[in-house]
Amino acid sequence: MAHTSVLAQDALGLEKGWTLPDRGKVGITFLIITETALFTIFVVAYLVYMGKSPNGPQPKDVLEIPIFSTICLFSSSATIVMAERALARHNLSGFKLWWLLTILLGVEFITGTGIEWYHLIYKENLTISTNLFGTTYYSLVGLHASHVIVGLFFLILVMLVTLFGFPIQTQERRVMFLSWYWHFVDAIWVVVFSVVYLIGR
């Protein structure tokens, strides 16, 4: 095609210095943006309905600050950074260790949430249908927990393939994207934690 061969003539040498942002980075960034918009609406619902439950258990009566789980989740952001650093230095066993630690901390968080919910449902009689507090609490914390679970799924997947000999070193970029997602989930917890356990009580 005459058009393209003429058009491909790079008279100014533009092609040489032509770098554009990495596809994966931009993609994950916008995934995070769109998920943030989703969480914002649930946070808004929580704030709008704060203090408006006419009956049933109220936050300050039944909520206990989940200090330990929160520390675990925040720590998992640190351990995943350590894992990435280990991978960058080609320290595969270090990577596996830190990655496993990240998973365990994430699992602890989910377990902690599960225990809290068990207590709230069976001991405090707070379910999603009890009142506005129950509705907004379970939906917001639950939405976050579901995102943690999705993150854990991919973390475990990476763990398994690495343990089965897949050369994870070739996927440093993708591991980085997954860690970005994990940091995002952490950042969301900062907001949810503040709204539910600090402001809301």
Add this chain to the structure above:
Amino acid sequence: MNPYSLLAFLQVQASNLPERKIANMFRPLASPGESEKQVALLTFAITGAIFVVVGGLIVYTIARFRSRPGDDLRQEPPQVYGSNQIEVAWTIIPILIVFVLIGVTARVVAGVQNASPPKTTTHVTVIGHQWWWEVQYPDYGITTANEVHIPFSLDGAQATYFMLQSMDVAHSFWVPQLSGKTDVIPNRDNYLWMNPKAAGYYYGNCAEYCGTQHANMQIRLVAEPPEDFKKWTLNQQTKANEASEAAQDKAVFLSLSCVNCHMVGGTTAIGKFGPDLTHLMSRREIGGGVIENNRKNLRAWVNDPQGIKPGCLMPSLKLTDRELDQVVAYLETLK
């Protein structure tokens, strides 16, 4: 006061009222409607001017710059990329227009929404149901349905303040010739006011889709002189009369399941689910404005409401002909 002659008087009055069936928002007969019309006219003037200028420019451009058959297709016109001055000009001018529009809006919004009730105010509570309107007058202890009566005066000094509530889903109360609409939302009290300046039998509609029979959730608003309004309220306050001829019919009515949903003041019918029937015959239409209130229609309605307003919440009771005659005869005494 003899209720029959009172009713006869009222019905004569009602039939003398001008029919306001064409609810033209540009012929408003109350202050809110008038303010809204002023805003409308100003907006028309501005948008009309814009349409003439811009539309004219578009049409002119198309007509003037069309390529003619003899044109040399290889000759391209001057490649003009733009002009900063023009861009600034046609940004600034619209922004100025925007300021004017915002100023007008702010003034009228505040004027209508934040108007405080004058001394002579009637208070009405309207409760939306699927698909009829419950109308209460808390100051008079009256409950009726679908047909709202309010006083008017030529100078608009008689104001009525509505509190709007809903029993089920979202509705909207709209009588265009008197005022813009306000939604009727469950778990929320909304307010609306109007001060009719002309008597009439005004037509309105529910204006928020609320289910199957949204189309037939109609409003009839009677604006009448204060004296007639007073007489109407007096009539509405009386209990159902105890005419002896109707005793047997009444017994039949009270024995049927009608009483589970409907209220007839002074009897054992205390149902709250459907319209209050105590003064059913004082209303010109039934079924939420669907049909005229006469013997034939009343009979058809009681016999088979689903045939007239399919999907409405009143079931067909499958009465025998005899029961039907008796029930209708009783209802006709509820003036």
Add this chain to the structure above:
Amino acid sequence: MATIDYPLDRPRAVEKEFSFSETLYKWVATVDHKRLGLMYIVSSIIFFVIAGLEATVIRTQLIFPNLHVVDPDTYNRLFTMHGTTMVFLVGMPFIAGFANYLVPLMIGARDMAFPRLNAFGFWIFLFGGLLLYFSYIGGGGLGGSGSAPDVGWFAYAPLTERAFSRGHATDYWILGILVSGIGSIASAINVIVTTISMRCPGMTLTKMPMFVWTMLVDSWLIVIALPPLTAAQIMLLLDRYLGANFFNTQKGGSAVLWQHFFWIFGHPEVYILIFLAFACLNEVVPVFSRKPIFGRQAMVGALVAIGFISLGVWAHHMFSVGMTSWSNTFFAASTVLVGVPTGIKIFNWTATMYGGKLRMTVPMLFCCAFLLQFLCAGLTGIMLGMAPFDWQLTDSYFVVAHFHYTLAGGLVFGIFAGLYYWYPKVTGRMFNEKWGKWHFWLFVIGFNLTFLPQHMAGFLGMPRRIYTYPAGRGWELWNFLSSCGVPFQLAAILFFAVNFVYSARKGEPAGDDPWDAWTLEWATTSPPPEYNFEKLPVVRSSRPLWDLKHPQDPDWKYNQ
């Protein structure tokens, strides 16, 4: 016409025998942006016809007062499905279709950034659409006799709660749209990443074609505005299935909260939809005026401004809900403000045509009608933005007229301009010009005849979404005229469909560049090969082919 000489000994594809399974696989398993784009567009056209037939039944019922062509429940399902289909199964996939087909070609890339995500987006959209339409058969009324949703396309609470929407009709609405919405978000992220990360050398953002700019801003809006709808739908599902109380007014929930959440999505959504028409006009008008777009920078600025402001106008759908006078005034202000950048775009298109040499081809005809109709629509929008005026007009047929002028008179006309303009590129053949003109004129007449009278019905107090109306309210004439426009529109679409199907086989071969245009998609064959370009281009201005054809007067000389 183009002055480039083509080599005559181009290699030709060897004719293979048609194999059904191979063809099926080719389409079902494809990740090629062009095939997926085509599938999006064909699906949109089919849903457009279906929704149009739903509207035909609606207008038949309303031609005279007190008709009972269909019963109230069926009517209510029809208008719900008509609106839902047009917005989510016609408007959104048209955007995805046009963007996915054209963006890689226009920026000199070989495909989208994430081809598999592209395929995922298409199939999940189609699944959502089929799920919604399955409701006609599967949605349970009390007898399980099949029922499509009947809650209106914006599904206000608490009408959608279990208590008032029994059976599964509403669930089909929620799930069908939820699922399609995920596809829209996926497609939007793909467009953004492609635009940012895959432009050919020399194509800085300022040199990107206007179509691509428009789709970029559009995708930004999708990424931000669609999640509120997803969130609200999840909340509604929780209410309906787990007894949550988000919109349960009996337990303190707020019906108005649904309205806020929905319109925080819903208003940007209509801008998302119209941006496709803007995108098509941005390409078609300059080419058939033989001039570059007037004020490129201002046009891009206007796009971004519209995008931003449109996120702050949502409560103009709620003026009658009983908000404070401060809120009402604020939203009235933001609403009339968004008219400024929108008006700027109309001025700039007109200025592009001014001083040009207008070729009144079929795409250009649609653009001209768009300009006048969208002007009308924008002005009625200003009327609706004036809150006190809106207290009369909202929820009446005036609003129905307004949004059909924007969406049908604006968006659909813009889409037709784009479909006719790029038809030769996609199929390699020219459509029949005469039939195209029949389509245009019939559609202009039919569209205006249907929707202009509806403004009057609104002034006279006719509410929307009513399955019939009584005589004597002054609505008869306007409804009659409105329904008379329907046969014209049906005939127009028939001309369109026959033209497109027939010309794909029997039309004149189009060549690479039948319109003598200036963007990169015209620099390759019609239809393009799977790899798009033999060699990836390097550009120096926003109109690379203009530079090629006019080496003595290229755009880059003027820093364009």
